[in-house]
Amino acid sequence: MPSYRLDLAYDGTGFRGYARQDGQRTVQGELEDALGILLGVAPLTAVAGRTDAGVHAHGQVVSFDTDGELDGPQLARSLNGILGPEIAVSKVARVEDGFSARFWATYRRYRYQLSQAESVDPLARNQVWNVGRRLDVAGMRAVAAAIVGEHDFSAFCRSVEGKSNVRRVEETWWDEGDDLLTFWIGANAFCHQMVRSLVGFAYDVGRGFTAVDSISEIIESGDRSRVVTVAPPHGLTLWEVGY
């Protein structure tokens, strides 16, 4: 069967996350329902990153197989008519048969925004975690540097029984604006709540609550209880996926 790739962005504020849940408004639920209306039957979809409630996407990727040939640009326009403006489909294209947005992905990049400003910026309030205090950015950069490489991130993940939490972090960096701190992290894959736990840890270092040199020991311990702070979801955006 022909495979299709769908590129989309969404504002996660009004959704209970990406993954379909009965009785909840989710991105997957809305998207599959819309595909069902337009294609006659809702296809099974795969997704690159199952974002949590309140988390956004700039470059999410979804795939599905369907009988027959679809007009990608036309389908994208029709989907936007149903799903917009909270969800925007930028592209629908036929890809290699068997393509899976989930299993073929080799790289994911996330962005996390955090503000040191005393008051919340109303125009960014759903996309920036306002911590309202100055942080030790050098310490936070040291945390970012220490997590690069292949590690078992069990201390920073909500684990699933029997599943490995080993991930390979390719790159991390902090961009520093006047008040805004933006964390970028690229990895082969992420376990559940990994970015928010890492940002929470960096924040604890930034506010002087945790010593930066404990990071390697905590990773080694695999002890989830050592990570106190999980940054809130609304600062997080799935930025892009590589194949």
Next chain:
Amino acid sequence: MPSYRLDLAYDGTGFRGYARQDGQRTVQGELEDALGILLGVAPLTAVAGRTDAGVHAHGQVVSFDTDGELDGPQLARSLNGILGPEIAVSKVARVEDGFSARFWATYRRYRYQLSQAESVDPLARNQVWNVGRRLDVAGMRAVAAAIVGEHDFSAFCRSVEGKSNVRRVEETWWDEGDDLLTFWIGANAFCHQMVRSLVGFAYDVGRGFTAVDSISEIIESGDRSRVVTVAPPHGLTLWEVGY
């Protein structure tokens, strides 16, 4: 009586504009009601820029006079507790007696954001006008250059009987991103709908509907009916005010 200056930002999406209107949710109404709760009696306020429904503010300025000495930082925190997160007060400070945020202002800068992308960015949908097509940016820059200086902007304003529409535009420029075009304009003051009408005109030039060299003639004509397009409010933000 001591005078106070209040600096604030707001997301204009949920308000019927800045200026108080009976039975409508407005920024002025919310702010004066909150001041009334905190000070015992609501002061009369003056504002630098009376933004329309849906228009945002990054650096709006409000002033009021009140008896006695106020604790500015404490009042800012209390106001944010009542008004946040759609309205954020970044500062309250005592200023020179008689200060008026409206009459003492000598400079206002606005920002207008417009996207050429095919689909709306869900995370910016309340702050960017999505025109969904490529525009002639050189033509739009020529419009921006032509309006600098002191002119009667009657063709670009919703006029008020008996009031002058002469304004002095100090500077204008377009920032160009991949899809995003950002218009900046600074002037001594603005008449009603002036920025949105100028952006609408620039858009008509950018899409090839209007010739760029008509701009000077239209300004001279003072004929409001010559300006066909008024850009929607949600792309507009009052950025800063100078005194």
